[in-house]
Amino acid sequence: MSDCLFCKIIAGEVPSKKLYEDELCYAFYDIDPQAPTHFLVVPKAHIPGPHAVTEENAAAVGHIYAVIAKLAAELGLENGYRVVANDGPDGGQTVGHLHFHVLAGRSLAWPPG
Ligand code: AMP
Numbered sequence: 001m002s003d004c005l006f007c008k009i010i011a012g013e014v015p016s017k018k019l020y021e022d023e024l025c026y027a028f029y030d031i032d033p034q035a036p037t038h039f040l041v042v043p044k045a046h047i048p049g050p051h052a053v054t055e056e057n058a059a060a061v062g063h064i065y066a067v068i069a070k071l072a073a074e075l076g077l078e079n080g081y082r083v084v085a086n087d088g089p090d091g092g093q094t095v096g097h098l099h100f101h102v103l104a105g106r107s108l109a110w111p112p113g
């Protein structure tokens, strides 16, 4: 999608601190980290958010969770981490391309605000 920030990051049109990439997904560090480790994993396909996950595109979501587990192990996040996908205004979504936040490196409060 031409006016989507994360599509532009995936295409290399907007710079990012890349952590991982394969045919289905792209991982990069969040520009405004909310924890000592905070990165995002996004499908390369433009999916507007969690509400737009369907039986047809859900394989990318499962793949992303497997990638997150692999990256967490590589980064030494053995004390745990949180995976968050925000949706819509009430969910706090600010970028309309499905993304999974991975937050780690401190004890995270629950429930979220
Ligand atoms: P959300 O609020 O759940 O939609 O998350 C969007 C996230 O994207 C926020 O945590 C932002 O800090 C992050 N973000 C926005 N622009 C960039 C960028 N150019 N590079 C990396 N992360 C970004």
Ligand code: ZN
Binding pocket: 001, 004, 005, 006, 007, 008, 045, 046, 047, 096, 097
């Ligand atoms: Zn997009």
